[in-house]
Amino acid sequence: MTDPSNQASSQRPPHPYLSGNFAPIRRVQPLTPCPFNGTIPSDLAGGEYVRNGGNPVANEALGRDAHWFDGDGMLTGVAFNPHPSVEKATIQPHFVNQYILTDVYLSTVTSPFIKTPILPSIATLVNPLSSLFTITLRILRTLLLVFLSHLPGSSQAIRKISVANTAILYHDGRALATCESGPPMRVALPGLETVGWFNGEKCEGEAPHAAGSGFGGKGPLSFFREWTTAHPRVDPQTKELLLYHSTFAPPYVHYSIVTPSSVQFRQGGIGPRKIFSAAVPGIASAKMMHDFGVSRSHTVVMDLPLSLDPLNLSKNTPVVAYDPTARSRFGVFPRYEPEKVRWFETRACCIFHTANTWDSTSTEDLSTKTQQPVSVNMLACRLTSASLVFSAGAIAAPVPTTSVPAHEREEEQCRLYYYQFSLEQDTSNTISHQWALSAIPFEFPSLRDSISMSAAKYIYGCSVSDSSFGAALGRAVKMNSLVKVDAETLIARGKRNPPDQISGCVDNRNVSEILRSQENSDPIKIFRMPDGWYAQESRFVPRQGGSGEDDGWLLSYVFDESQLQEDGECRPDARSELWIIDAKSMSEVVAKIQLPQRVPYGLHGTWFSQQDIQDQRPIVSMRSVPRKQQDTASASPVRQAWMAVRRSIELRLA
Numbered sequence: 001m002t003d004p005s006n007q008a009s010s011q012r013p014p015h016p017y018l019s020g021n022f023a024p025i026r027r028v029q030p031l032t033p034c035p036f037n038g039t040i041p042s043d044l045a046g047g048e049y050v051r052n053g054g055n056p057v058a059n060e061a062l063g064r065d066a067h068w069f070d071g072d073g074m075l076t077g078v079a080f081n082p083h084p085s086v087e088k089a090t091i092q093p094h095f096v097n098q099y100i101l102t103d104v105y106l107s108t109v110t111s112p113f114i115k116t117p118i119l120p121s122i123a124t125l126v127n128p129l130s131s132l133f134t135i136t137l138r139i140l141r142t143l144l145l146v147f148l149s150h151l152p153g154s155s156q157a158i159r160k161i162s163v164a165n166t167a168i169l170y171h172d173g174r175a176l177a178t179c180e181s182g183p184p185m186r187v188a189l190p191g192l193e194t195v196g197w198f199n200g201e202k203c204e205g206e207a208p209h210a211a212g213s214g215f216g217g218k219g220p221l222s223f224f225r226e227w228t229t230a231h232p233r234v235d236p237q238t239k240e241l242l243l244y245h246s247t248f249a250p251p252y253v254h255y256s257i258v259t260p261s262s263v264q265f266r267q268g269g270i271g272p273r274k275i276f277s278a279a280v281p282g283i284a285s286a287k288m289m290h291d292f293g294v295s296r297s298h299t300v301v302m303d304l305p306l307s308l309d310p311l312n313l314s315k316n317t318p319v320v321a322y323d324p325t326a327r328s329r330f331g332v333f334p335r336y337e338p339e340k341v342r343w344f345e346t347r348a349c350c351i352f353h354t355a356n357t358w359d360s361t362s363t364e365d366l367s368t369k370t371q372q373p374v375s376v377n378m379l380a381c382r383l384t385s386a387s388l389v390f391s392a393g394a395i396a397a398p399v400p401t402t403s404v405p406a407h408e409r410e411e412e413q414c415r416l417y418y419y420q421f422s423l424e425q426d427t428s429n430t431i432s433h434q435w436a437l438s439a440i441p442f443e444f445p446s447l448r449d450s451i452s453m454s455a456a457k458y459i460y461g462c463s464v465s466d467s468s469f470g471a472a473l474g475r476a477v478k479m480n481s482l483v484k485v486d487a488e489t490l491i492a493r494g495k496r497n498p499p500d501q502i503s504g505c506v507d508n509r510n511v512s513e514i515l516r517s518q519e520n521s522d523p524i525k526i527f528r529m530p531d532g533w534y535a536q537e538s539r540f541v542p543r544q545g546g547s548g549e550d551d552g553w554l555l556s557y558v559f560d561e562s563q564l565q566e567d568g569e570c571r572p573d574a575r576s577e578l579w580i581i582d583a584k585s586m587s588e589v590v591a592k593i594q595l596p597q598r599v600p601y602g603l604h605g606t607w608f609s610q611q612d613i614q615d616q617r618p619i620v621s622m623r624s625v626p627r628k629q630q631d632t633a634s635a636s637p638v639r640q641a642w643m644a645v646r647r648s649i650e651l652r653l654a
Contacts (some may be wrong), residue, residue: 020103038589052604096190148620189608330344356447417435478534559577
């Protein structure tokens with residue numbers, strides 16, 4: 001099968017998300033000692049920082065459609081191994097990176113003719129200039145390659161299409177890599193070897209045991225219903241794993257809770273219990289949902305006007321489409337009762353990441369000895385349009401075909417927003433507050449994990465020096481600032497002097513004005529990277545016995561772009577570093593770890609403590625790359641004929 005766009009695409013310059021430090025790397029390394037400068041905090045001893053991201057293994061066609069969210073999952077970690085010396089115990093950092101051995105990855109590397117990724121690029125699906133013929137052709141190619149992987153001559157059948165390239169988390173003795181197009185994939189720490197798929201009940205690579213069907217259940221749509229959010233939430237108190245599944249068929253969203261093995265769950269009542277694929281009513285069409293919010297008592301799902309629906313093709317509309325004239329809806333429901341969802345509506349927007357969700361409670365009910373939630377609060381990174389979806393694929397955002405009312409028009413921004421959903425009135429669903437804490441661009445939020453789902457004081461994130469997020473979208477987005485926001489102070493200030501709903505900001509300063517501030521009590525602190533250096537999402541590690549919520553360290557992979565050549569590509573010897581930054585001061589780099597190779601700009605990571613690593617569940621087997629099928633002269637004439645046909649098909653699909 002020949003794609004008519006291939007000839008034209010091969011003449012295009014390299015894609016911005018396939019070049020520079022966005023370009024994938026081919027080298028994987030086992031745990032390798034690294035030199036470093038400074039002092040590594042003892043709080044990191046025995047732990048490991050791991051970050052996930054897309055790294056396409058089939059990458060020969062550099063002019064193809066590509067998107068930042070595409071690519072085979074690659075984990076990159078730094079393990080902080082205690083290293084006893086003569087005088088005192090020290091820490092020796094070790095670098096490791098590994099591909100996640102998904103079905104798609106294994107099929108790709110064992111197929112000798114595959115030159116471009118098996119799955120269609122998100123860029124193809126969102127591009128308004130992609131013809132129905134082109135999209136259909138790309139999808140048909142994927143279906144044929146998947147079907148072919150199940151026939152004789154294949155080393156790996158593709159049973160799940162997830163590339164597990166988005167995030168990673170820890171739950172109940174398992175490190176789990178995630179992506180929206182399938183269930184989580186377990187990996188082993190600290191070496192990052194791939195164990196197998198986890199369906200909520202059982203995990204490939206572990207000792208078999210009696211278990212139910214897990215995510216997706218049974219039936220013809222179970223394949224889609226096991227697709228999980230890339231951002232599941234783990235309750236730091238109950239240790240429950242909460243997640244949702246977004247599908248293409250009604251009711252479009254299902255909801256699951258996985259309890260840890262150490263917890264006895266209930267079959268009824270309102271206490272902790274397992275839930276698998278429970279329907280969330282009230283959503284009318286398939287949507288692109290990337291994240292959600294979870295408090296101690298409630299869950300928040302987001303029905304935003306960003307569709308992800310193959311049926312759009314029948315309307316001559318891209319599979320992914322944004323409607324700025326529609327409404328954004330937030331579905332709030334008690335944790336164990338998704339059927340009681342209440343919908344709160346507001347102006348159109350996009351939200352890819354929530355920072356934290358927590359309850360506001362009433363005074364204690366003397367009859368039940370409990371506190372009743374009167375509202376649910378959420379901090380989220382709100383975009384005023386879906387431009388990021390397009391710019392991350394080097395595509396110009398489409399011009400809306402319908403006009404947005406003048407009073408609802410907003411500048412292109414991505415800011416940290418505060419929402420409060422009132423639960424006090426049963427007859428009306430009111431968003432009591434919805435405004436930005438700060439005017440600066442803000443994305444990739446994180447916080448101290450142990451206080452998530454409660455009223456955390458500090459939120460960490462990434463920003464750009466441009467005064468407008470829209471200006472940053474004009475090129476490949478790179479973050480040159482790490483930010484700490486005192487959310488508690490800014491929310492209190494906003495409630496005392498409320499800014500305009502939706503469009504208002506509590507703090508209207510830009511990045512430069514905040515950097516000039518000398519106030520120790522400033523609610524916004526920014527760590528600005530040196531010129532030419534860029535950071536990635538940071539993660540917080542607490543200091544043992546620290547003096548406050550922010551007493552600890554931020555870890556982030558950084559890259560010096562002076563290592564780029566004149567053509568914009570990285571030198572072969574280019575390297576990244578892992579910086580350890582004092583989170584309290586947001587000004588001091590206490591240690592810089594020199595890595596043996598560069599780390600491409602990627603997506604989400606997490607910190608695994610020494611206890612997490614020690615508490616991993618036993619592993620019976622791990623995934624490995626199978627040997628490629630060899631056609632020998634001793635094969636039967638029928639097999640030789642089939643392999644000749646197979647080679648011809650693969651060459652056409654390559």
